Amino acid sequence: MMKTEKRIKDKVLRGRDRVGFILDLFYALVFLLSIVIFVRLVHIQLTYKVDPSVERLFRPTATKRTETPVRGSILAADGRIIAISTPLYQVYMDCAVQKGVFAQDEKKGKEKEEKWRSEARELSAGLSDIYRDKTAAEYYDLIISSREKNRRYVKIGGKIDHETLQRVKALPLFNRTRNISGLIIEQFDSRQYPYGSLARRTIGYVKDNQTYGNTHIGIEGRYDYVLHGKDGYEWLRKTEMSRKVHSYDSTSVKAVDGDDVRTTIDIDIQDLADRALRKQITEENRVSGACVIIMEVETGAIRAMVNLQRDSTEGSPLQERFNLAISQVGEPGSVFKTVTLTSLLEDGYVKSLDETLPTNHGVVPGGYRQDVHILDYERETGRKEITVKHGFEISSNYVFAHLATKYYGDQPQNFFDKLYTYKLGEKFDFDIDGLGTPQITGPKSPTWSRTTLGTTAYGYSAAVSPLHLVTFYNAIANRGKMMKPYLVEDIERNGRILRKHGPSILGSVCSPATADTLKRALKAVTEEGTATRLKNAKLPVAGKTGTAQVALQPSEHPRPHDAYHDIQGRKKNQGTFVGFFPVDNPKYSILVTVYSKLSLASFYGGTLPAMTVKEIVDGLYAIRGDWAPQVGRAAMMPRMEIKDAVEEEGTVPDVRGFGLIDAIYAIENGGYRCNYEGSGHVKSQTPLPGTKVKKGETVKLVLK
Amino acid sequence: MNWKNIGKGAIEALRAMFKGEFLLRIGADKYFIHILYAFMLMMITIWVSYTVDNTLMEVEKNKKILGDERIYHAEMTGRLVELNRISTVQENLERLGSDLRVAEKPATKIVK
Numbered sequence: 001m002m003k004t005e006k007r008i009k010d011k012v013l014r015g016r017d018r019v020g021f022i023l024d025l026f027y028a029l030v031f032l033l034s035i036v037i038f039v040r041l042v043h044i045q046l047t048y049k050v051d052p053s054v055e056r057l058f059r060p061t062a063t064k065r066t067e068t069p070v071r072g073s074i075l076a077a078d079g080r081i082i083a084i085s086t087p088l089y090q091v092y093m094d095c096a097v098q099k100g101v102f103a104q105d106e107k108k109g110k111e112k113e114e115k116w117r118s119e120a121r122e123l124s125a126g127l128s129d130i131y132r133d134k135t136a137a138e139y140y141d142l143i144i145s146s147r148e149k150n151r152r153y154v155k156i157g158g159k160i161d162h163e164t165l166q167r168v169k170a171l172p173l174f175n176r177t178r179n180i181s182g183l184i185i186e187q188f189d190s191r192q193y194p195y196g197s198l199a200r201r202t203i204g205y206v207k208d209n210q211t212y213g214n215t216h217i218g219i220e221g222r223y224d225y226v227l228h229g230k231d232g233y234e235w236l237r238k239t240e241m242s243r244k245v246h247s248y249d250s251t252s253v254k255a256v257d258g259d260d261v262r263t264t265i266d267i268d269i270q271d272l273a274d275r276a277l278r279k280q281i282t283e284e285n286r287v288s289g290a291c292v293i294i295m296e297v298e299t300g301a302i303r304a305m306v307n308l309q310r311d312s313t314e315g316s317p318l319q320e321r322f323n324l325a326i327s328q329v330g331e332p333g334s335v336f337k338t339v340t341l342t343s344l345l346e347d348g349y350v351k352s353l354d355e356t357l358p359t360n361h362g363v364v365p366g367g368y369r370q371d372v373h374i375l376d377y378e379r380e381t382g383r384k385e386i387t388v389k390h391g392f393e394i395s396s397n398y399v400f401a402h403l404a405t406k407y408y409g410d411q412p413q414n415f416f417d418k419l420y421t422y423k424l425g426e427k428f429d430f431d432i433d434g435l436g437t438p439q440i441t442g443p444k445s446p447t448w449s450r451t452t453l454g455t456t457a458y459g460y461s462a463a464v465s466p467l468h469l470v471t472f473y474n475a476i477a478n479r480g481k482m483m484k485p486y487l488v489e490d491i492e493r494n495g496r497i498l499r500k501h502g503p504s505i506l507g508s509v510c511s512p513a514t515a516d517t518l519k520r521a522l523k524a525v526t527e528e529g530t531a532t533r534l535k536n537a538k539l540p541v542a543g544k545t546g547t548a549q550v551a552l553q554p555s556e557h558p559r560p561h562d563a564y565h566d567i568q569g570r571k572k573n574q575g576t577f578v579g580f581f582p583v584d585n586p587k588y589s590i591l592v593t594v595y596s597k598l599s600l601a602s603f604y605g606g607t608l609p610a611m612t613v614k615e616i617v618d619g620l621y622a623i624r625g626d627w628a629p630q631v632g633r634a635a636m637m638p639r640m641e642i643k644d645a646v647e648e649e650g651t652v653p654d655v656r657g658f659g660l661i662d663a664i665y666a667i668e669n670g671g672y673r674c675n676y677e678g679s680g681h682v683k684s685q686t687p688l689p690g691t692k693v694k695k696g697e698t699v700k701l702v703l704k
Numbered sequence: 705m706n707w708k709n710i711g712k713g714a715i716e717a718l719r720a721m722f723k724g725e726f727l728l729r730i731g732a733d734k735y736f737i738h739i740l741y742a743f744m745l746m747m748i749t750i751w752v753s754y755t756v757d758n759t760l761m762e763v764e765k766n767k768k769i770l771g772d773e774r775i776y777h778a779e780m781t782g783r784l785v786e787l788n789r790i791s792t793v794q795e796n797l798e799r800l801g802s803d804l805r806v807a808e809k810p811a812t813k814i815v816k
Binding site: 084085086087161163192194198239241245246268271272275538618621627628632664665668673675676 | 754757760761763764772775776778779781782783785786788789790791801802803804806807808809810811812813814815816
């Protein structure tokens with residue numbers, strides 16, 4: 001019994017030992033395996049290099065392609081393109097292409113290499129013809145020497161457009177597949193401005209859709225969020241024929257192209273204004289810059305905004321460098337008298353323009369400055385009284401300082417409150433960044449003095465931007481209703497309007513009756529006053545001139561107690577004309593401001609600015625049909641026959657009865673030169689119609 | 705079933721294959737039409753996949769053509785717009801020695 005128990009006990013113990021041994025072994029194996037796995041992990045992570053041919057098989061075949069959006073266009077009011085995005089291309093060449101393969105081919109390698117080089121020679125001739133930056137021999141040398149040096153990324157010429165790229169791709173060698181030609185093409189987004197620098201400061205500038213300059217200028221800057229669009233991507237997979245196609249198994253996000261911005265800019269008016277301003281100031285080297293704003297009276301739409309400026313170097317060209325029209329805040333000078341007159345009329349202090357006030361030798365009671373205009377007036381007329389209208393015509397500082405101090409002297413805040421009502425004391429929201437904030441020195445201002453009210457009345461002690469001024473004058477032309485100036489008409493996508501901006505009202509500046517009185521006063525300025533250069537404009541213009549001296553910066557070394565003159569007595573002027581036309585039914589408001597360099601000479605609003613306005617008004621009259629003369633159907637019209645002026649090749653066309661423009665067009669189309677005398681319609685022509693004459697000969701016309 | 709039976713079965717199957725009786729032995733003749741159908745489905749799948757690939761390649765090609773045309777259109781529009789400017793017209797006329805000038809007055813309108 002005892003023996004049996006002992007045997008069982010031994011057996012159990014042996015069994016336990018065997019289980020323990022197996023478990024120990026299993027543990028040791030697992031431990032060993034974990035060490036192997038750990039070492040293997042470290043090895044794979046740090047030192048293991050997969051054979052590329054094996055790696056390729058394990059890599060996913062799909063590749064990601066990012067889609068860049070096309071930047072939206074900026075359009076003129078009539079839909080003409082002001083800014084558009086098109087790609088440019090840079091061509092590179094892998095000059096060592098197939099070189100190794102040819103070298104390994106003992107049988108035909110040499111022959112193939114010779115053929116490649118022969119095609120490269122033809123390619124060089126083509127590249128030289130297209131790029132014109134190197135001769136064919138130079139191009140050939142570049143390609144062959146790069147092939148010798150195994151260069152695989154050789155730049156060919158500069159950036160080219162799409163059309164030129166097609167010509168490059170059609171050249172010998174480049175018209176073959178990539179692995180024979182070595183052609184590498186890189187695409188760059190590029191912004192094109194078909195009108196060059198026209199309205200550059202208003203439109204803005206970007207190089208491409210990825211980066212834009214460090215300044216957030218113009219519509220390009222302000223509306224970048226609309227124009228830019230959204231990036232997208234897609235996954236491509238390889239087909240059995242090794243071509244890449246869209247993979248529908250993967251997610252993709254389509255790129256959304258940028259929307260178009262339609263502006264209020266009228267290209268013809270902008271071009272006209274730009275040309276007119278350049279004509280007036282290009283030769284005048286004492287002018288540092290100038291701006292023009294043309295605004296549509298009824299809507300407040302800016303139809304043109306020109307900003308031309310020179311840098312400080314002598315003879316530098318005029319360029320769109322800074323938006324003077326919206327950012328140059330300065331003392332406006334006499335153009336501000338209209339503001340004072342509006343307040344006086346609206347508050348009932350002046351009831352008629354024919355009201356008189358004493359001339360007082362041009363000295364405001366309590367003041368010390370004498371108005372020379374009044375002295376001249378007294379001398380010429382012998383009168384001791386002057387009407388408000390005449391004071392406005394001759395732009396008398398005395399008259400307006402006198403009226404302002406007389407009626408607002410007790411409560412000057414009333415006058416300054418009016419300025420805020422006219423939006424001349426605040427910055428309003430505008431479609432591009434940079435609108436200057438006006439500076440008004442009211443009675444609560446620390447710089448207020450007893451003369452501030454009087455000087456503000458004639459355009460000093462207050463500083464406004466040209467845009468603020470023209471907005472105010474536009475309100476007068478619009479019978480008191482002040483329209484908010486705007487540059488963006490709407491946001492469009494493929495011609496469909498997504499968001500309309502359009503006109504909006506800023507407020508009311510005066511009653512229609514006051515506006516009519518002001519129109520009369522402003523018309524008198526161009527007919528009898530300081531802007532008589534506009535008297536003979538093809539459309540009647542009403543407006544006001546203003547000449548202000550510009551306070552000098554400390555760097556310009558002003559005199560100790562005279563901020564307007566430097567130590568040599570030189571000064572800076574700001575000459576402005578602001579008004580509207582045609583007077584009876586105003587269509588456009590216009591402002592021209594010319595800024596001078598430091599000079600001993602004076603620049604007046606009635607000279608360069610008024611002349612520029614005349615040039616613009618005359619041009620607009622001609623190119624717009626709005627004011628075309630009209631005749632009734634029953635009126636006598638010159639009898640004209642409809643005939644084909646295009647004659648047989650080499651014979652003089654019959655232009656008798658034609659107007660001059662049509663006649664010149666027909667003759668020049670036939671290859672002849674034209675000479676004419678008289679006016680009206682063509683009465684006779686030499687040589688006679690149908691005569692065979694060599695091209696380039698002159699056809700003489702007599703008009704009657 | 706034991707290993708012996710499995711071995712026997714495998715040898716039998718191999719023999720049947722050599723004799724060309726395998727499908728009959730397993731009674732596949734009853735499902736012949738299904739096999740044909742499955743085969744046809746496989747063929748169709750391969751053919752559709754090939755056609756889809758071809759179509760997608762065509763789509764890629766057309767995308768490129770459309771892109772090229774769009775770029776060409778944009779470039780041409782830009783160039784035409786440049787010529788359309790009144791100043792450019794005037795300059796070109798002067799350059800060509802023409803007496804033609806931009807009108808100094810608008811055309812007379814005939815009204816009722």
